[in-house]
Amino acid sequence: MPETLSGLVTAGITFVFFCDMLRRCCPSELQQYLEKCITKLSGFLNPNIEISIREYTTGSHLKPHEAYGIVEAYLSVNSDGARKLKAQITKDNENKLLFSMDENQESVEVFNGVQVTWTSEKVSPPAQPAGSISYFSVPDRRCYKLKFPKAHKMMIMESFLQGHVMKRGREIVARNRQRKLYTNAHGEGYWSHIPFEHPATFETLAMDAEEKQNIINDLMSFTKGKEHYERIGKAWKRGYLLHGPPGTGKSTMIAAMANLLDYDVYDLELTSVKDNAELRKLLMATKAKSMIVIEDIDCSLDLTGQRKRMKKKKNKNKSENEETEMEAVSWSRSKVTLSGLLNSTDGLWSACVGERVIVFTTNHVDKLDPALIRKGRMDKPIEFSYCNYQGFRVLARNYLQLEKHSLFEEVEELMKEVQITPADVAEELMPKSDEEGAEQCIRNLIYTLHQRKSKLNGADADS
Numbered sequence: 041m042p043e044t045l046s047g048l049v050t051a052g053i054t055f056v057f058f059c060d061m062l063r064r065c066c067p068s069e070l071q072q073y074l075e076k077c078i079t080k081l082s083g084f085l086n087p088n089i090e091i092s093i094r095e096y097t098t099g100s101h102l103k104p105h106e107a108y109g110i111v112e113a114y115l116s117v118n119s120d121g122a123r124k125l126k127a128q129i130t131k132d133n134e135n136k137l138l139f140s141m142d143e144n145q146e147s148v149e150v151f152n153g154v155q156v157t158w159t160s161e162k163v164s165p166p167a168q169p170a171g172s173i174s175y176f177s178v179p180d181r182r183c184y185k186l187k188f189p190k191a192h193k194m195m196i197m198e199s200f201l202q203g204h205v206m207k208r209g210r211e212i213v214a215r216n217r218q219r220k221l222y223t224n225a226h227g228e229g230y231w232s233h234i235p236f237e238h239p240a241t242f243e244t245l246a247m248d249a250e251e252k253q254n255i256i257n258d259l260m261s262f263t264k265g266k267e268h269y270e271r272i273g274k275a276w277k278r279g280y281l282l283h284g285p286p287g288t289g290k291s292t293m294i295a296a297m298a299n300l301l302d303y304d305v306y307d308l309e310l311t312s313v314k315d316n317a318e319l320r321k322l323l324m325a326t327k328a329k330s331m332i333v334i335e336d337i338d339c340s341l342d343l344t345g346q347r348k349r350m351k352k353k354k355n356k357n358k359s360e361n362e363e364t365e366m367e368a369v370s371w372s373r374s375k376v377t378l379s380g381l382l383n384s385t386d387g388l389w390s391a392c393v394g395e396r397v398i399v400f401t402t403n404h405v406d407k408l409d410p411a412l413i414r415k416g417r418m419d420k421p422i423e424f425s426y427c428n429y430q431g432f433r434v435l436a437r438n439y440l441q442l443e444k445h446s447l448f449e450e451v452e453e454l455m456k457e458v459q460i461t462p463a464d465v466a467e468e469l470m471p472k473s474d475e476e477g478a479e480q481c482i483r484n485l486i487y488t489l490h491q492r493k494s495k496l497n498g499a500d501a502d503s
């Protein structure tokens with residue numbers, strides 16, 4: 041049998057060689073025919089298959105092929121065999137370098153026991169004929185080639201390329217990209233965005249440690265729950281209601297959540313949305329792996345039938361009266377209703393694939409319509425409260441890099457008696473000048489706590 045096979049191979053090679061000779065000295069029709077024969081026969085004799093993943097889509101020099109970027113990202117961490125790498129700024133994130141295989145490099149990996157070989161190639165465009173003028177510069181054509189044994193064609197194409205490489209590559213692309221903070225506050229009915237670079241993390245959040253871990257677990261099990269949500273036939277989304285007094289960390293928590301999940305944030309300003317139709321359009325334009333945030337929902341939605349805007353935004357150039365007037369005008373322009381919001385969010389969940397988190401914040405949870413926060417819409421309420429000693433320790437670590445100090449005991453005692461928001465504690469712990477050291481900051485906080493305590497005692501005595 042091996043003799044027969046080697047005989048066949050020798051005969052095939054001789055035939056290909058013969059065809060090639062003939063091709064060179066024959067008329068063009070015959071040449072074309074022979075070329076086809078050669079391609080077919082050499083394909084038959086070659087035990088491998090090669091797949092090209094090109095940088096640009098066929099017919100367009102300018103539109104990059106998404107698959108190329110994904111494979112490039114995959115190979116940035118899976119090309120141990122390559123001896124030459126190139127470093128380039130990541131698309132979409134100028135702070136990140138992506139290391140990928142340089143041209144004409146080769147890397148081998150084994151998937152399910154099958155060896156596959158990646159190569160990177162670059163083909164320069166043909167030179168322009170002398171004297172011709174081109175207004176477009178044609179880029180080099182780069183491509184990755186994947187070579188693998190023909191016998192494992194389906195497994196490599198489906199499990200390896202479609203499944204493994206695409207999944208890992210997409211994850212790396214998502215990790216590398218610059219996250220975005222979208223806003224519609226300009227009132228034009230579309231999203232505009234800036235880079236999202238909020239430094240908050242769960243570690244820097246002053247909050248009960250157990251509660252914090254609880255929220256982290258909840259978020260992580262949500263992100264891993266694709267199959268679970270598919271199985272139970274529910275949209276892959278999770279709703280959080282953050283409630284508590286101003287300055288207790290609701291907005292900081294949103295940033296920490298987005299940083300943990302690596303999500304973009306859509307900060308939906310309801311008062312800038314013209315009507316329910318515009319709201320629906322905005323929500324439908326959000327992408328997967330994002331957080332949709334509606335802050336101060338009680339102030340920005342007409343829950344009572346009376347159109348009024350209660351929140352005053354600080355604007356240094358305007359007097360308070362002017363401010364209130366300006367906000368009232370923008371409020372009266374919005375015709376978004378509670379049912380519009382509910383229909384739009386419910387519609388979004390039924391129409392869109394991919395995971396999304398929706399977050400409402402409020403200082404007055406009791407004012408919200410039960411329909412808005414019922415189970416299924418808001419899955420997890422999180423209460424924010426005044427700062428306790430544990431929270432203070434986190435803030436002292438963040439702001440002063442202090443783990444312990446002889447004054448901590450006094451702070452602990454005072455915090456048992458006085459209510460103070462984490463925002464106020466943070467303000468006191470922030471050095472006001474270069475000369476102000478950590479100890480002075482704690483003394484400032486103690487002074488403020490004493491003042492509040494005396495006020496409290498005074499009030500008690502009055503009553």
Ligand SMILES: Nc1ncnc2c1ncn2[C@@H]1O[C@H](COP(=O)(O)OP(=O)(O)OP(=O)(O)O)[C@@H](O)[C@H]1O
Nearest residue numbers: 244245246285286287288289290291292462463466
């Ligand atoms: N729990 C917290 N942990 C760490 N920092 C906090 C916390 N709460 C408040 N801060 C600090 O106070 C500032 C204001 O807090 P934040 O905006 O998150 O409060 P909020 O509850 O969203 O307030 P509001 O209801 O007025 O929007 C933050 O920038 C942060 O520096």
